Amino acid sequence: NAGVTQTPKFQVLKTGQSMTLQCAQDMNHNSMYWYRQDPGMGLRLIYYSASEGTTDKGEVPNGYNVSRLNKREFSLRLESAAPSQTSVYFCASSELAAGGNTQYFGPGTRLTVL
């Protein structure tokens, strides 16, 4: 049982380049999330998908787009990367988006934008 998987694990981009971070979960969860973690801080929500076919902005959505490809997969795209987007990105999933549902996290992607 893999849980939540993310690819790639590491990525280095130049300013202005684009890339897509992939996330998949095998727990049949309805809700998925993208967070970023900056040094000395907790995680902040970028976008989420409460259920297949829906996506909504979180706290820090600027510069990102998402696609809920199907129930299993939720991708995060950087159209024109900026140094301020250097961070560790975590994908998470939960059975439902309701408050008590535990979110399970992937291993993270460390992104550096030069």
Next chain:
Amino acid sequence: AQTVTQSQPEMSVQEAETVTLSCTYDTSESDYYLFWYKQPPSRQMILVIRQEAYKQQNATENRFSVNFQKAAKSFSLKISDSQLGDAAMYFCAYRRLRANSGGSNYKLTFGKGTLLTVNP
């Protein structure tokens, strides 16, 4: 807006001893959930324990327990019989219970973390 504060950037404990990590939060809500997540060097975020605000009984998971003081808005984590594998960054997190418009209901609000070192 909800905020979560972890006032101890770093803590250390001797193997087999007990350590308590502090967390306070600010909210105007009456119903919510609180979580402790562990992040070892592998960076994986692992759920340690969760507490429903409507429950007076403190949550316990094996060697991990919480002291939930709702009136004081305090949610500390106690680790008993500390093991080397407990060494990690620990994050306290809050999540509101009820839906509202926009994305704020669905996010976990995290503190900045406490780095726990376990000394052999």
